[in-house]
Amino acid sequence: MQRIGVFVCWCGSNIAATVDVAKVVESVKGEPGVCFAQDYQYMCSEAGQQLIINAIHEHKLTGIVVCSCSPRMHEATFRKTAEKAGINPYMVEIANIREHCSWIHKDKDEATEKAVILARAAIAKVNLNAPLQPGESAVTKRALIIGGGIAGIQSALDIADAGYKVDIVERSATIGGKMAQLDKTFPTLDCAACILTPKMVEAAQHPNITLYTYSEVESVKGFVGNFDVKIKKKARFVDENKCTGCAVCTTKCPSRKGGNEFNCNLDNRGAVYIPFAQAVPNVAVIDSTRCLHFKTGKCGLCEKVCSAGAIKFDQQDEIIEEKYGAIVVATGFQISDVTKFDEFQYTKHPDVITSLELERIMNAAGPTKGTLLRMSNKEHPKDIVFVQCVGSRDNTARGKCYCSKICCMYTAKHAMLIREKYPDVNVHVFYIDVRTPGKNFDEFYRRAVEQYNVDYIKGMVGKVYENENGRLTVQAVDLLADRRIMLETDMVVLAAAIEPSSGVKDIASMLTASIDTNNFLTEAHPKLRPVESPTAGVFLSGVCQGPKDIPETVSQAGAAAVKVVGLLAKDKLVTNPCTATPNELMCNGCSSCERVCPYGAIDYVEKEVNDHGKREVRRLARVNSALCQGCGACTVACPSGAMDLKGFSNRQIMAEVDAICK
């Protein structure tokens, strides 16, 4: 029989205002095994923990139930407390009477009754708890960064500078990501390339960093400290070691009908191309879907003009297998699909563009060499209308419920840059709210309004259409003046919502990292663990976790790097002892457990068993406890109940259910 102590926390008024803690203490005193119960204002405080330690000594307690907040919050805290007092940390159970009770109920009597029931379930479980000993596992001192944008590059540089090996996997042919496509950056208006490309080069030249561009993560197995990753290096059909980046092939390529993704398809590129002049690595790549040689078997012009002999039409995809201790997801974002907002005529009129397209038009290396032109007739515009929140803060099915965060600032930037360079152009901005929190951000926006006379109009655009003058008419409302507006303009720029990159769902599944309804990766704790995923060893960097601008992305990338370094600096990791174990005499060898295991932790052996004197060779499940994460899927799938989870045994769970239904 256990000697159980029950400790009921008030959590200030968080629990005590809704739950009669004294009554909970009284009610649990008669429960089996309970020989001590007490409430306290803040059980997690030093004094509260000391109270537990004292009670353990005084009453010779063997099991602890803390009725407090979620175990995600303080289970580790109270386990340490128990360990300090000399009992096994796995003899502690948390009854969550805050998130599961006081915070969601209003009626004190009902909440108190529920708190008692939750406590009773935890007591029933502790009665069946057994001491568990965690094991140890080694740490592979190498990190993987998925995504080579500014977030990935910054994380990689920080980890590499700390002395650890880092590999960056980037699915496009160059690192740099979205930031490489930007012209200027707010709030300082310095050129994006000038601050990004040195970092790209630094990453490429860093002795601790390996770049796998034009590559994708194929599979991830293993666990924190010991991830086994397969990386697919897609065939570029160009020998990276021979190509000098002279770009002769790219100018000679006769297949030039397809769009240039780097310039948002506003101009075309050859089938063999270098994404942009400062690409890293500065190596050409052949797009086999467009290349005439792959389509017809003829051409081969690039091969003829390449003086380095780098063209390799027979190159194959290559699978690289590597071990990592930690993984940083830095998959970034993409512009959401604006074709769903057809009232703006984006698909129909070339002068309706997205902000990223404007970014390319303004850029000296862009399709217009940096001259602001209407894409329809290559003429200088007289008026430009910016529409904010296209798809952001939109609760309808076609939009995103969240604020994309960066649009207010980059629209102010665009407006200001245009007014600076072309003072004759009138700029109008339609907005719902202008949101400019951030250092020097509001000053920046005020400058656009006050110094550059940008016409900010509060209100949404209802419709855009081409009028008889060959210009665009924008139909909108001015909410402050309470009037309808019909505005003639030459260009309309849509500040489209940003969304997580395509493919992030696959990455999240491979890593068993969770994503929210908008496909942003979930952090372990929104306030206290913002750069860690709930999956141990997986860290988040940049917009994959939520919308953010460059300064924020860089800070988060650094924070993720620190977490990675902290992990890689350890020689051993403590493993979770709550793993599954099969009962050999009950195992049918039916493979159900193996099929539901997300971690590939189960295999089968032919083994002789002695079943009450009957010896026979049976097919038996075997759990690799190093791979097992204790999710419990196998214990549920097992028809005979042969599979059990340490710390969450079937008996313990049944006991909890019984206690609740009592």
Add this chain to the structure above:
Amino acid sequence: MQKVRGLVIKRAGELLSDGTVTRVLGYKCGDFFYDVTPAFFESADQLSDLEYGSFCGANLSKYLINACKDQKEGKILVLLKPCDTYSFNQLLTEHRIDRDKIYVIGVGCKGMLDIEKLKAMGFKGITKVLDNGDELDIKTIYGDKKCKRADALLEKCVCCKGKDFKAFDEVIDVEEPGEKGADRFEGVALLENMTSEERFAFWNNELSKCIRCNACRNVCPACSCMKCVFDNPVSGAAGKVNSNSFEEKMFHIIRAFHVAGRCTDCGECSRVCPQGIPLHLLNRKFIKDIDELYGDYQAGEEVGSRAPLVNFTFDDAEPSIVHERGNE
């Protein structure tokens, strides 16, 4: 089916004589002609007792589990009707039987009869049932009677899975390939249309008849655990299902959950129930739900197929999605 019987006896005799197999798992008559039970035959001269007629509804697959484990030399010949091959495949999928030790003869079937249905029609003292195409000639001690064959079929044959053998080494069949049976989800749909109170009353009534003889479990090919949770005092399930009259019903609910996704809908549970409880409806409800939530899936159709409920894939629907669709 008399023709098939003759051919089976002849062929089984050959296979026993040439040593391809050392025993035959087939059927044998009990005290009455309709009281047919599974039986092993170990020599050609024993085969004269082998029965294959209109009352051979039993699914022989499950008997292979123990037969594969005995230390006897040689292969086991088993007679499997088309629907039985699904259970056979499912047992192979779950590694419960050894394909190398088994020789499967697929035997043709035109639907098996349910003696209980004949009795319910008022026929007493039945001495013989002759198959006469769509009609049955029923000899009784009170004279000759007739009825439609379709009216006397076992429930599982009413909803026949079709005449395709999903596993066999050879096939002995003289029947014309037939059509699939009626929609097996009609009964489930009726239950789904009830209010929850009506449905509860329905099951309360049906399951109150249960005498916990365990026949349904013992015959079920999916219930092949080394140690059944109901026989295991530490499982927590055994005591529960005995504690009071409602929790006794938990037995059937737990069992339905245990076989969900693995049940081939062979209908043996309902066939053997001495109390006539329509247990197949529980299983079919699960099958219908699985089909609707995860796409059509027939357990035992292929060896090694992964049942949706015991298969982890990266495309798995999130529980919330399943929940939402489940509410439709």
